[in-house]
Amino acid sequence: MKTNEIRQAFLDFFESKQHTIVRSDTLVPAGDSSLLFTGAGMNQFKDEFYGRGNQSLKRAVTCQKCLRTGDIEQVGRTASHHTFFEMLGNFSFGDYFKEEAICWAWEFMSDKMKLPPEKMVVSIYEEDTEAERIWGDVVGFPEEKIYKYGEDENFWPANVRSEGPDGPCGPCSEIFYDKGPQAGCGSASCDPSCDCDRYVEVWNLVFQEYDRKEGGKLDPLPMQNIDTGMGLERMARVMQDVPTNFDIDVFKPLINKISELVGCDYSPDSDKAPLIRRIADHARSVFFCIADGVIPSNEERGYVVRRVLRRAVRDGFQLGLERPFITELIDPVLSVFADTYPELEEGRKHIETVVRQEEKSFQQTVQRGSAILSEHIANLKRQKSAVLRGKEVFDLYQTYGFPVEMTESILHEHNMSADVQGFLSELEKHQKRSKDSSGFNRDVFAQGPVSQLSEHYEKTEFTGYRTLESEGNVIGIIDNGELVENAEEGRTVQLVLDRTPAYGESGGQKGDKAVIRSSEQQRWEFEVDDVFREKGFFLHEGKVKKGSVNKGDRVVCIVDKQRRKATARNHTATHLLHCALREVLGEHASQSGSSVGPERLRFDFTNPTQLSAEQRETVENIVNERILADSAVADSYMSRSEAQEVGAMALFGEKYGDVVRVISVGDVSRELCGGTHCERTGEIGLFKIIAESSVAGGVRRIEAVTGLNSLQLLRERENLIGELCSSLGTQKEKLPSRVDELQRRIREVRNDLQKARESAMKQMASGGGLIEESEDIQGVRAVFKVMDGGHKSLRSAADVLRKDNGNMVCLLAACGDDGKVALVAAVSDDLVKSGLSAREIAVSAAKVLGGGGGGRDDLAQAGGSDASRIEEAFEAAREEIKQSL
Numbered sequence: 001m002k003t004n005e006i007r008q009a010f011l012d013f014f015e016s017k018q019h020t021i022v023r024s025d026t027l028v029p030a031g032d033s034s035l036l037f038t039g040a041g042m043n044q045f046k047d048e049f050y051g052r053g054n055q056s057l058k059r060a061v062t063c064q065k066c067l068r069t070g071d072i073e074q075v076g077r078t079a080s081h082h083t084f085f086e087m088l089g090n091f092s093f094g095d096y097f098k099e100e101a102i103c104w105a106w107e108f109m110s111d112k113m114k115l116p117p118e119k120m121v122v123s124i125y126e127e128d129t130e131a132e133r134i135w136g137d138v139v140g141f142p143e144e145k146i147y148k149y150g151e152d153e154n155f156w157p158a159n160v161r162s163e164g165p166d167g168p169c170g171p172c173s174e175i176f177y178d179k180g181p182q183a184g185c186g187s188a189s190c191d192p193s194c195d196c197d198r199y200v201e202v203w204n205l206v207f208q209e210y211d212r213k214e215g216g217k218l219d220p221l222p223m224q225n226i227d228t229g230m231g232l233e234r235m236a237r238v239m240q241d242v243p244t245n246f247d248i249d250v251f252k253p254l255i256n257k258i259s260e261l262v263g264c265d266y267s268p269d270s271d272k273a274p275l276i277r278r279i280a281d282h283a284r285s286v287f288f289c290i291a292d293g294v295i296p297s298n299e300e301r302g303y304v305v306r307r308v309l310r311r312a313v314r315d316g317f318q319l320g321l322e323r324p325f326i327t328e329l330i331d332p333v334l335s336v337f338a339d340t341y342p343e344l345e346e347g348r349k350h351i352e353t354v355v356r357q358e359e360k361s362f363q364q365t366v367q368r369g370s371a372i373l374s375e376h377i378a379n380l381k382r383q384k385s386a387v388l389r390g391k392e393v394f395d396l397y398q399t400y401g402f403p404v405e406m407t408e409s410i411l412h413e414h415n416m417s418a419d420v421q422g423f424l425s426e427l428e429k430h431q432k433r434s435k436d437s438s439g440f441n442r443d444v445f446a447q448g449p450v451s452q453l454s455e456h457y458e459k460t461e462f463t464g465y466r467t468l469e470s471e472g473n474v475i476g477i478i479d480n481g482e483l484v485e486n487a488e489e490g491r492t493v494q495l496v497l498d499r500t501p502a503y504g505e506s507g508g509q510k511g512d513k514a515v516i517r518s519s520e521q522q523r524w525e526f527e528v529d530d531v532f533r534e535k536g537f538f539l540h541e542g543k544v545k546k547g548s549v550n551k552g553d554r555v556v557c558i559v560d561k562q563r564r565k566a567t568a569r570n571h572t573a574t575h576l577l578h579c580a581l582r583e584v585l586g587e588h589a590s591q592s593g594s595s596v597g598p599e600r601l602r603f604d605f606t607n608p609t610q611l612s613a614e615q616r617e618t619v620e621n622i623v624n625e626r627i628l629a630d631s632a633v634a635d636s637y638m639s640r641s642e643a644q645e646v647g648a649m650a651l652f653g654e655k656y657g658d659v660v661r662v663i664s665v666g667d668v669s670r671e672l673c674g675g676t677h678c679e680r681t682g683e684i685g686l687f688k689i690i691a692e693s694s695v696a697g698g699v700r701r702i703e704a705v706t707g708l709n710s711l712q713l714l715r716e717r718e719n720l721i722g723e724l725c726s727s728l729g730t731q732k733e734k735l736p737s738r739v740d741e742l743q744r745r746i747r748e749v750r751n752d753l754q755k756a757r758e759s760a761m762k763q764m765a766s767g768g769g770l771i772e773e774s775e776d777i778q779g780v781r782a783v784f785k786v787m788d789g790g791h792k793s794l795r796s797a798a799d800v801l802r803k804d805n806g807n808m809v810c811l812l813a814a815c816g817d818d819g820k821v822a823l824v825a826a827v828s829d830d831l832v833k834s835g836l837s838a839r840e841i842a843v844s845a846a847k848v849l850g851g852g853g854g855g856r857d858d859l860a861q862a863g864g865s866d867a868s869r870i871e872e873a874f875e876a877a878r879e880e881i882k883q884s885l
Contacts, residue, residue: 001113003236003250004340007063010088010230013108014061019090022057024065024341027084027292028301036301037067041089042227047535048093049168049208049225052454058095063088063232065288065341069304072311073427076278079197079244083308084285085233092226101205101226102134105175106141109203113239119178121199123147123192125154125171131207135173147192156206156227166212168221175203177238200238203230243268246277253332254280261328262319275315282312283329286355291347293651295592295696296358302696309355310362317366318406324359327352346650349588353606357697369400373407375843375852377414382840382883386415390422397423398430449476449483450534453496459536464501464512464676465635468559471519472499474551478539486550494539495526495549500557502540503564504533507651508594509571509675513560516540520554523547528557564676566598569684569706572633572665572677573623574603576687577702578649579669580622581605584615591651592699596675600690600705607700611692623687630682631666638662648672686710754792770797771805777878778885780831783810784874790814791822791861798826802858806830811841811877815867821849823862825877832857836884844880845873 001009011021025044029035035043041064042049048057064087074081092101109115122141124131126148135141148154151161160169176192176199184190184198192199208225210218236248246255247268258276259266266276286296289305296306309326316325330351338345376392388411396402408418453476463470476496477484487493495516505511511531518524524547528540540557574594581589585607593604611619640660643650648662648670656672663673665681678684685707695701705713721732730738774781783801787794794812801810808828815821825842832838842853842862849864864873 001236001239003232003248003336006113006235006239007086007088007232007340009112010108011061011063013112014059014090014104017059017090017104019059019061020057022060022062024063027065027067027289028294036304038064039066039068040064041066041087041229042091045091045093045227047451047454048091049227050451050455051094051223052451058093060091060093061089062091063340065292067285067289067304069308072308075281076274076276079237079246080200080231080234082233082245082281082285084281084288085231088230088232088235089228090226091228094223094225097209097224097226098130098207099134099138101207101228102131102173103138105203105205105228106139109175113235115177115238121145121147121176121178121192123149123154123174123176125173126150128154128171128173128207131171131173149193153193156204156208160212161216161218164212164216166214168208168225169210169212169218170206170208172204172206174201174205176201197243200234201231202234202238204228244277246280250336251280253335254284254329257329257332261316261321261325272319275319279312279315279319280329282308282315283326284333286312286326287330287333287344287351288341290351290354291341291343293592295354295699297696306358309358310365313359313362314366314402314406324356324363326355326359347590350590350592350606353588353608353698354696355698357608357699359697361697365400366402369396369402372396372400373402373410377411377416378840378843380416381414382844382880386417388416388418390419390424390426393418393420393423394426394430397427449478449481450496450537450539452483453537454535457498457537460497460504460538461499462501462503462538463499464503464559467501468561468564469556470499470501471554471556472497474549474553474555476537477549477551484551486548487544488548489524489544489546492541492543493549494532494541495528496537496539497555497557500531500538500540501559502528502531502538502557503559503567503676504531504538506533507674508596509567510595510597512567513563514540514557515560516542516555516557518547518549518553519556524549524553563598565678565683566707566709567596568676568678570598570601570704571596571673571675572681573627573684573687573704573706574601575663575665575669575671575673575677576623576626576681576684577601577603577619577704578605578671579665580619580626581607581702583622584618585611591649599709600703603702603704604695604699605702606698608698610694610700616689616692620687620689626666626668627681627684627687629666630680631668632680633666633677634664635677636662636664643670643672646670686714688713754789770801770810771808774808777809777881779807780836780881780885781805781808782878782881783808783812784877785810786813786815786870788814789822790816791824791863794822794824795859795861798824799859802826802828809836809838809841809881811845811874813870813873815870819865819867821851821864821867821870821873823849823853823864823873825855825860825862827858829858834885836881840884841877841880845877848873848876 015021025038027037029038029043041062066087067084069083071081072083075083110117122135124146132146135146136143151159154172156169156172179198185194185196190198206227208227209221211221212218233245233248237245240248242248255266255276258279264272267273286305286309294301294305296302296309312326334344373396376388393404393407396407397404404423411418457475474495475498477487478494479487502512502514514528516526516528525545526542526549527545528542530541532539574596578591589605589607592606595602637659639658640656643660643662650672660672661674662670663677664670687704687706688710689702689704691703693701725732725735728738770783770785774783794814798810798812801808806828807830809831811825813821813823823842823845825838827836827838837857838860839855839857842860846853846862846864848869849866851862851864853860853862855861
């Protein structure tokens with residue numbers, strides 16, 4: 001049975017059991033800061049598990065996209081580990097419980113999947129007598145095939161009874177497929193808890209029935225829930241009777257393509273197999289992450305994606321693929337996933353652009369890493385050592401993407417080795433930090449003030465699309481993260497209203513400013529500085545300016561009109577900008593992020609290169625022409641399928657409901673958007689781009705202003721030009737030629753000054769002035785001197801010294817105005833033949849200054865950034881000379 005058929009069979013089966021099929025959430029959990037990525041099917045149902053959220057949803061079934069990196073080192077090495085995977089799950093929110101969950105699981109496995117009962121075993125929590133009774137008496141499962149384990153194996157979260165955290169938890173029952181003794185470790189005691197490959201865990205049924213209290217006490221939950229998870233890849237492995245998850249049908253096209261690129265036939269037991277499998281897993285993960293809006297970067301989610309992508313690239317290096325190749329793996333992924341996950345096909349060009357640029361950037365990083373490793377090797381030789389410390393090996397691995405095997409291979413060429421145990425120790429520390437800070441948070445049911453509000457109130461109703469003033473009630477006051485009953489004058493708090501016209505920050509648009517007053521004779525006044533959203537509630541953050549606010553007060557909220565209008569101008573302008581970029585650059589120029597406020601707009605889009613001056617001007621002209629057209633801006637609500645039919649663009653990574661809001665700007669732009677906009681494009685005023693830059697591989701950023709801010713920009717530039725003309729004594733139209741003339745004169749003066757410095761230094765060197773300042777190091781004359789000038793001047797003086805004098809070594813330094821230090825070392829020819837090296841002297845000194853360098857044995861240059869340590873650098877050079885002699 002194919003993977004797609006298993007997925008559909010699971011959804012259809014539970015739909016027949018009155019479950020609602022819920023679409024997969026994105027890999028980025030919406031409105032959940034406790035998780036970097038969606039790591040389980042139950043993540044999107046946190047509110048439902050607490051009896052909040054969609055009250056009509058009692059039974060759900062999903063196939064959820066998941067990403068976990070806690071066991072990333074195992075990917076490719078084992079039969080089952082992945083970073084990205086699909087998790088099938090059925091859920092009950094206070095509806096059915098253990099008997100239905102167990103019986104339906106058995107029905108699906110035996111009747112729908114038609115797996116032989118004798119090939120299956122199950123495990124239960126050792127104290128769960130009810131699960132044991134259901135499996136034995138109701139299902140009729142043999143007692144000898146029911147294994148009992150403790151809380152480390154069959155309780156969720158693992159070890160929660162003894163270690164915490166507090167909150168909902170419960171025992172679980174796991175279903176395993178037994179591949180037979182021939183697939184196992186051969187031990188007579190082998191059972192499902194064994195780490196060998198005999199037993200494949202395919203389904204975990206969690207019975208959420210307890211609320212853990214402080215001290216490990218388990219109180220029964222008032223609402224018992226079911227949370228199950230079946231690894232789709234593992235189930236496909238069982239159904240297709242293949243040795244590993246990487247041999248199933250959805251991986252075959254990917255594995256075959258990688259093998260083709262490498263130039264070998266794939267064999268699961270070959271030395272290359274783990275690398276090929278890891279590339280396949282990581283490439284798939286990267287494509288899905290980028291399709292869900294996560295761009296490789298050095299922060300949080302983006303950093304995870306960058307590391308995963310770079311691991312795949314460096315594995316390719318080890319297989320001989322030293323050119324960019326990851327984009328060539330998109331087709332095999334799309335061939336099996338595009339129908340199920342259309343966002344992959346929709347974002348194809350975006351994915352290709354981002355990955356291509358990231359690979360190119362990483363190749364440069366690898367080159368820098370090679371230089372670092374060369375420095376380590378040189379240091380080891382000077383120190384007469386042959387082992388590179390584990391810390392340095394890990395730094396090459398973590399920062400520059402060097403696999404340990406590559407580092408070991410290069411060291412071996414120099415008769416050196418790596419401290420692998422030290423590396424493993426550093427890696428273990430890093431993995432612990434990663435598990436603690438990212439991936440899957442065990443305490444997924446953490447409650448805050450907004451969660452408490454959701455138990456009693458509906459989400460905030462937003463009225464701000466049609467009005468800037470409306471009445472409502474204070475349903476919550478949050479002070480330092482706690483719900484309180486009132487707030488006195490002077491307190492900074494967050495007010496939660498049941499209705500508000502104030503826009504809460506979302507979709508890149510900043511929140512409104514506003515004033516909230518009591519409706520009853522203006523007894524109090526609250527100044528809103530910003531508005532945020534959490535779980536559908538609007539949090540108005542600000543300060544009580546007058547009186548005392550009480551929960552339940554009737555209020556009127558009045559939005560800052562000028563700020564809202566300025567923000568609307570910028571937001572509508574981003575839609576026109578998006579459209580213009582696609583016209584000028586091509587359809588690959590898709591939005592990958594934005595920030596819209598009253599002062600300016602920021603728009604991130606996919607494009608491999610910087611815009612030319614001509615392209616930038618063309619984009620500006622298109623936007624301004626459409627502003628002058630004064631087209632109507634309209635919003636409408638429709639199903640997502642209808643929105644796609646009319647060509648409305650969606651933002652990568654955003655999760656949309658069944659009904660979406662579409663913003664239409666004349667007949668040139670349609671986008672899914674929940675923000676506030678102008679009524680006509682003419683309200684935007686002048687649109688002016690003020691900056692364009694790179695924010696990530698293949699992602700560019702445009703910053704622009706509109707309306708009165710454009711006028712302010714023009715005035716500032718006009719004033720600046722006036723000041724320059726006054727300072728330079730010229731007229732506006734002659735300003736460019738006046739600047740050219742001054743630059744020419746400055747170049748002439750600099751050249752004359754440089755020549756004078758070089759002449760003075762050569763005279764000092766040849767006249768014996770420097771030699772007279774030399775010191776004796778084991779019979780060698782050594783000059784250490786801080787001088788004026790730069791590398792060129794220092795090099796001239798050092799060259800004269802080494803050519804005119806024998807038995808001489810020098811290290812000359814100069815400090816620049818920017819605090820950086822220039823170094824030049826020289827060694828006379830007779831001392832070079834004796835083994836003394838100017839390059840080693842320069843590098844040893846530069847290291848003290850936080851820099852580096854290189855060159856020849858007779859003449860070398862270096863630099864550093866810490867001018868305060870020049871004397872220490874000279875001392876390091878003296879030690880290098882002594883050791884070499």
